[in-house]
Amino acid sequence: MTVAAEILQAPIFEHAKVRAGTSFLAQNYIEWISVMELPVENFVRENEFVLTTGIGCHGDYVLLEQFVRDVIDSGASMLGIATGRFIFTIPDSILTLANEHEFIIVEIPWEVRFGDAIQAVLHVINHQKRSEREESERIRRQFINIVLQTTDVQAICELLHDHTSLSPIIIDNKETVRAHIKSNPPVLSVNDLPLAESESPISDHPLYPYIESYNYQDTVYSTIQIEASHRKLGYIWFPHPSSTLSWFHLTILEHALTACALFFVQEDAVETAEIRLKDTFLLELARGIVTEDSTLSSKAQKLGYDLNLTYLCIVGDIHLRKKVGDFPSFKQDSPTTSSLQNVNYYIQREVANAAQFLSKRVMVTFDEGEVIIYLETDHHLLAESANQFLDTVDRRLNELLTEVGLNWGIAAKRDSFKQSYVEAKAALDIGLRSSVERTFYKDTRIKRLLLTMLDKPEVFDVMEDTIQPLLDYDAKRQTDLVHTFMMYNKHNGNVSQTARELHLHRQSLLYRLRNIESLTQLSLVDADDVFLLELCIRLSMLKNGVDHD
Structure with missing residues (x-):
């Protein structure tokens, strides 16, 4: 912006005299110039250089002082008064008023034409603005x-x-x-x-x-x-x-x-690109698309990963919390208050915080409602490391995402990252079938064996023929003969222990056991019959997503 001192350096003001506000010449800015006579009203704006002949005052210095006061109040920076025709001298009272308000008054000879003055001032202002623009x-x-x-x-x-x-x-x-x-x-x-x-x-x-x-x-x-x-x-x-x-x-x-x-x-673009590179790398690592060799380790190091550490794999399923036993996939039924992207952000943040708290390295990525985590661990502390880590993550996520639940499958890394992912995913799938929130692959041997049997039609037919009478009876009479048998078998056929656990009278339990034998046409003292009945019940429970452990 142009200050008053620069304006007054124009040749046209060579004979002008600064009568008030000399010390403010370098402080008061000039943005425009105008010619103004009485009345001022709202025709003058801030930082304006006002020119006047005083013609409207008719030689009345009281009226002139009021005019100057109005110009000052308008926010103008400087007033030029042409003397020699209507005003011959500027009273001291007006000069004092100007100094008190940090206002500049310049006495301009009558011979100076206002048109030339306006042209000169605009030239200085425009030159200054052009310099400022440059x-x-x-x-x-x-x-x-x-x-x-x-x-x-x-x-x-x-x-x-x-x-x-x-x-x-x-x-x-x-x-x-x-x-x-x-x-x-x-x-x-x-x-x-x-x-x-x-x-x-x-x-x-x-x-x-x-x-x-x-x-x-x-x-x-x-x-x-x-x-x-x-x-x-x-x-x-x-x-x-x-x-x-x-x-x-x-x-x-x-x-x-x-x-x-x-x-x-x-910065966001670089960070987003880095995240995508990491996600792609980890997904390829988990799916076995890339070969685990020295080249891969070098690529991992560039992304901040160390593949030489011992890891366990954790696969999580993101879903809405609904009634017990009902775990819909997140991608089919998204929560109303949290987008999948926001959920992923919170999960990734808490995973990183939990790993930092436990002083462990962690690698994490997401794939359509599934979170894949590789957590640094010791071989002999696999279960302890996983539970400690997931306890920390679940505690925070349960507070932050009340409508979202997570099921976890956990497996140790043995031969490859792909194998550990496949095993953790298998453990997760088994846990989802049984509504179990946390499943270790090493604990799923029986269930994995049973799942392979369920795929065979002849096994399925034997299962239904064996236990359907029990299921129909329980549904019709509101009893629980299936649970009674499982408890009886758990206690190796000990009637007294089974009755105590079921809070039944001994005779009531014996009645139920005879009923089971009658409905299934199997003998509970025959080891083969007992094995067949237990196998069929376990297959049925696994098929219907009921945990029997």
Whole structure:
């Protein structure tokens, strides 16, 4: 912006005399020039250079003083009074008034034509604006070069400080301080700080209305949001300046905002690309698409992974919490309050936090409602490591995602990452069948064997012929002969122990056992018959998703 001193250096004002406000020549800005006579009303705006002949005062100095007061109140910066025709001298009272209000009064010879004066002033203002535009464009290129050539937002902060004398603090959308000028920047958040008393807009710069001020520990801070495509990326904070920010300084601040937005967008793009590379790598590792060799280990190291450690594999299924035994797939029935992307974010964050808490390395990725985790462990502490890790993860996720549940399958890594994934996935599938939240592959041998038998039609027919009478009887009479047999078999045919556990009288239990023999045409003292009945019951329970362990 152009200051009054630069205006008065124009040749046309060579014989003009500054009568008041000499000490403010380098402080008062001039943005426009106009000719004004009585009345002033609202025809004068801020930072204006007003010219007058005083013709409307008719030699009345009281009226002239009121005119000067009205011009001062309008926010103008300087008044030029042409003397020699209607006003011959400027009274001391008017000069005193001007000095008290930091206002400049210039006495202009009558011979100076106002048209020439306006042309000269506009030339100076336009020249200054053109210089500012050129300087602004040069600084804009500096900001862009910083984004293109460095990976440090601190350089943007320092350049903004160099050109505006502000002490900015750049904060990302996680409210982490990324750059600052002061050695100990305060922790600032628009959510926690009270708004400072609002001020009337004193600049018509398009950026000005978006600047808000907040009180923090007896200091007023101004802030403006960094955004791109209507997405919040962070904030620039700075102590509220004692004087109004000039148009030029606001333009520099605008350039800094653009540079910060580009920096954070570029950073997000790099981070997103890295996440995709990691996801692709881990999925290929789990599916056995890549060969485990020294080349793969080198690629893993570039992504921050160490494949030489001992890992266990954990596969999780993301689903809605519904009634017990009902675990729908997340991808078929998404929760209303959490998108799959948000759920993945929370899970990944808590997985990382749990691993950090246990001082373990972890690799994690997602694939359509399934989370795949490789957790560093010791061979002899597989179950302990997995349970400790999952206890920490589940505790936090149960608080954060109340509508979302997780089932886990766990397997040790033996020959390959693919094998451990296949085994963990198999354990998960078995756990889902039985509504078990956490299943270890090593504990699923019987169930895996039973599952292979269920695929054979002849086995299925034998199962139904054997136990269907029991199931029909239990459904019709509201009894539980199946459970009675399983408890009897668990106690190796000991009637007394079984009766105690079932809270039954001995004779009542014997009656039930005779009923079982009658309905199935099997003898409970014949080992083969007992084996057949137990096998059929286990197959039926596994088929219907009932846990019998």
